[in-house]
Amino acid sequence: MPRLKLLIKLPVILIVAIALWYMWVILSAKLEWGGSSPDQQTLGAVQDIRQRAMTQFCTGVVVTPQGTWLVGRVETEAKDLQPAANVVDLDAVLYGKPAQTEDKDAEESGTFSSFLSPRQKETTFISRLNAEGRFELVAHITDPACLVASPDGSRVFLLSGLDRPETDTPPDDGKPQVLFAGTQSAVFRTDDQGKHWSWLPKGFFSEADHIAWNIKPYFHGQNEIWAWSSPSQESMGYGDIPDGISTGVFYSADGGATNTEIFASQPLLVTQEYAQGKRPDVAEWYKDASDTGDLQTHVTQLDAQHAVIWVSQRFWGRNPGEGDRNLSVSLTTRAQLKREAGQWRVESVQHDDGLFIDALVDNGNGRVIGLIDQGEQGQNRIGELDTAKLSWSVVGELPSVFGPLGSDSQLREGHFWMGQNSLLINTSSNHHPPRWLYWWSKATISADGVFYSTDWGRSWTRLAIDGYLGILGFQEAQDRVFWAKGNWYNSRDLGVYSYGLR
Known part of the structure; x- marks a missing residue:
């Protein structure tokens, strides 16, 4: 009899144990419990929590x-942080006077700044x-701005969204005068580690994007830099521009x-017609204005002497009879470059069907990893x-x-880095509970996390870092990730910390 009771209880115990385990996995994901803290160190501390406000x-x-x-x-406003006298006001560097603090109507805001509220x-x-x-x-500016440094740290650029003045000399009324629509927003540079800044x-890379902070430069060595926009679909031959098709x-x-x-001598882009030819069985295709x-x-x-341009495209379609299941057709156009007499030229163009490269990183030592x-x-x-x-x-x-x-x-948000011996990634994951557990409707549980790998993506370890805006940066040369305890609005901790991922 005792054995029979035990046999009856075992399935119940097993079901309860599985349910508790399931709830633990879900709760630990949503509440961000756990995670490793390898080689934790303190990098420094801010004087005001808003100095480390992440967006x-x-x-x-x-x-x-x-x-x-x-x-x-x-x-x-910058004055809320009570900046010292030697702190550089970059609005004043650009316009000759500090930024006006009163609200402006949308029509009065600058061309680039008007993209924001x-x-x-x-x-x-x-x-x-x-x-x-x-x-x-050391400096402040009334606009989003990205800081970009040369590999040796001697040159530091600040790519902003502020409208530039019409000339090097600020106008008499102190208001920015916007040039034609093709003019890039303001870029600043310092060569003395932030003591002085100049407007460029x-x-x-003003031809690559009119909004400077959109540019994400790729450095190779100390002085070589690449930047890009979208490729062109037709010839750009006019004036002193060569008769060819821009790779962007x-x-x-x-x-x-x-x-x-x-x-290049041929376009690196295809249109949706290419995807339709690959999948004639797809009944409906989602269209966009660019058709790319x-x-x-x-x-x-x-x-x-050698470089590669990768242009990846992905087109989406569906068959109404298959419910809400979407299908994609992907293509990556690979342009191989060779440098001759100091000039890069496109040596060959090839198509890789069924491949889309979402992110690409390398460590300068011959290893290249992508999210494909x-x-x-x-x-x-x-x-x-x-x-x-x-x-x-x-x-x-x-x-x-x-x-x-x-x-x-x-x-998540393009957060993918590569160090000398590690990969770092920020992911957003969706889990669908089984219908027997959540039978009345289809449900999705979402959560974010930060992970690192020391075997180039074959296995991953979760880090004790907030999944949303938790990463402050990554030092590729030392395989160190920087983080803070919460953001400025939910934490009073002034510290900036790091983990070693080697």
């Missing part, structure tokens, strides 16, 4: 051989770590002082490039905070 882009820590920078952005003015604070371990405020009238890629050999545009689908461009410089999609559902996986054959092989899956439970993971 979706252009904020965080940038480490160079000559200094450590911190960029924060928040809806407040004119009544929710943000201030970007640029700080630098001093010898005492404190982040000192020629901008920074620009190259500088002198640290960004000058740059040249790369042209999802679009991503990447550049990899392999050595001093080779299926029909838009699901990224970890891929490694054979730099000799220029072919991709899948080495692992994107990590998920839901662990062994079934889930779909995607890269």
Whole structure:
């Protein structure tokens, strides 16, 4: 009889144990419990919590051989932080006077700044770590701005969205006078670690994007820089521009002082008609104004004479009879470049069907890792490039905070880095509870997480870092990730910390 009772209880105990385990996995994912803390160190501390205010882009820590920078952005005025007299007002550098603090109507706001809410003015604070371990405020600007440093740290650029004045001399009334629509927003540079800043009238890769903070430069060595926009679909031959089709890629050999545009003899883009030809069985296709689908461009410089432009496109369609299941057709156009007599030229163009490269990173030592999609559902996986054959092989899956439970993971906000011995990624994952547990409707549970890998994506370890805006930056040379305890609005902790991922 006791044995019979035990046999009856065992299934109940097992069901309860599975339910508790399931709830633990879900709760730990949603509440961000757990995570490892390898080689935790304190980088420094801010004097005001708003110095480390993180947003979706252009904020965080940038480490160079000559200094450590911190960029924060928040809806407040610079005077609220009581800046010292030597703190540089970049609005005054550009316009000759500090920014006006009163609200402006949308019609009075600048061309570039009007993309943001004119009544929710943000201030970007640029700080630098001093010898005492404190982040000192060195400059501020009333607009989003991205800090970009040369590999040796001697040149630091600030790519802003502020409208530039018409000339180098501020106008008499102190108001910015916008040039024609093709003019790039204001770019600043410092060569003395933030003591003095100058405005660059020629901008920074100004042909690549009119809004400077949209540019995400790719450095190779100390002075070589690449930047890009979308490729062109037709010839650009006029005036002194060569008769060719723009790849949308620009190259500088002198640290960004000058740059040249790369042209090809054939377009690197296809239209939706290409996808329709590949999948004539798809009944409906989602259309966009550009007719080029999802679009991503990447550049990899392999050595001093060879580089590759990757242009990935993905088109979406569906068959109404298959419910809400979407299908994708992907294509990556690969343009191989060769440098001759100091000039890059397109040597060959090839198409890789069924490949979409969502993100691409390299560590400067010959290893290239990407987030690649080779299926029909838009699901990224970890891929490694054979730099000799220029072919991709899948080495692992994107990590998920839901662990062994079934889930779909995607890269969050482009947060994917590569160090000398590690990968760092921020993912957003969706889990669908089983219908027997949530029978009355289809449900989705979402959660974010930060993970690192020391075997190039084959396995992952979760870090004790907030999944939403938790990463402040990554130092590739030392494999260190920077983070803070919460954001400015939910934490009073002034510290900035790091983990070592080696």
